[in-house]
Amino acid sequence: MPDTHTTDLVVLGGGPGGYAAAFLAADRGVQTTLIDAAPKPGGTCLHFGCIPSKTLLHVAEIIHAAQDAAEFGLAFDKPKIDLAKLRAKGDKIVETMSAALLKGCKDRGITHIVGRGTFVDRNTIQVDKGPSVKFQKCILAVGSIPAQLPLFDIGSKRILDSTAALHVDSVPKSLLVVGGGYIGLELGSVYAALGSAVTVVEMTPTLLPGVDADLVRPLHARLRAQLEKIYLSTKVSKIEETKDGVKAHFEGEADIKDATYEKVLVAVGRRPNTSNIGLDKIGVEIERGYIKTDAQRRTNIPHIFAIGDAAGEPMLAHKAAHEGKLAVEIITGDNGSAWDVRAMPAVVFTDPEIAWCGLTETDAKKTNRVVKIGVFRWGFSGRASTLGRNDGLTKVIVDPTTDQVLGVGVVGHGAGELIAEAVVAIEMGATAKDLAMCVHPHPTLSETIGEAAELLHGLSSHVFMPKKK
């Protein structure tokens, strides 16, 4: 490639936000260049996040299903785990998907440049060991990186971040997971299923802080049985490497002061990857670490847009992809487009899964919004019973005056798949009555959404509601 490359649109970052934007732009006829430091697109989600973790969570699910099968009269031996084969399978999935993305670039005529890009001025990005890219428009899709706590920076190989933990070099006898959020609980569950004695330490009084308490409760109950210990309202105050492992000192409500673990996974959040790419040099406005954008994902520099983790929470791949497509719509002249998502879904892929979208009960309380909530417990679900998984609930949150569905929350087996119906309902302005009147197939877990909606009207086939006098 020559020293200088000229393009109409440059997308910096090839994760789910960046490649979705680049693909749509090219499909709409824009001459597009995609720059990413990795040889193949896919970003953190594909290479070190969603996809590798879901591969491992699938394995954990199989192990748990085999254990749970005992109540159906099936007995399996303890699984023999071939870590090399497990890693190879994970690598193959990532390799196949990233190769397809690379082909997607090629098929669309997108110039794909491998290297780290840094802004030289408002229309030029210099690629490390690559060309200088002159552009008309830019979409920043630079993602996020794991947050580091200086406390854990003791230069020990026993201290892992999520990227290292996803590689599963070995199954430690004991693992301390610092942070009871998405990553801590997903990966903690994986290691527990593989055979580690896992302890989770979370500094707030609940797991998954911010998520509705009734959704977290069934997960907490199951984790209590699967994990060694869960310490809430507790922090690690000091950490030191000893000959046996890593000694963690606790501060807070944990009933012990210190303990030694073979390995420690630090999962205390992620931060936007906005440093060292020259944003300060060209004057891109940053707010609390995130790139500041308007409802069209335009930064303070009109021809530069920002999407995904770097542009604000929630840090979710599907939010990034949606923003990427929005930015391309604006760039290609759909000036009426703007961010108007009512129901951003979130899924924690634990066992049971937790999923929600739209207004949560927690947010309704925080903003003093009056809502009506229909809660259907899965004890009454035929499908949940046949799966041996009655430990779920589905709730539908509505506006009490209009009956319009504002939010839905689900905890239980397959919650991540179930939430899609709720997203459509909210985005289409459905009422609880609409949801109740839609025929849900029997026996499926989707019926729980219909039943929760029916409960809002005092009518449910499976829950008797005494008439008010």
Ligand code: NAD
């Ligand atoms: P998180 O914000 O979900 O959880 C971090 C947790 O660490 C919080 O509960 C916090 O209270 C706790 N914590 C912070 N400092 C602590 C300390 N010193 N001691 C003990 N606990 C401490 O962050 P994460 O789990 O690292 O994930 C990062 C982001 O990645 C998430 O916010 C999410 O947006 C995204 N993610 C999404 C998925 C998914 O969609 N399924 C999966 C993984 C990650």
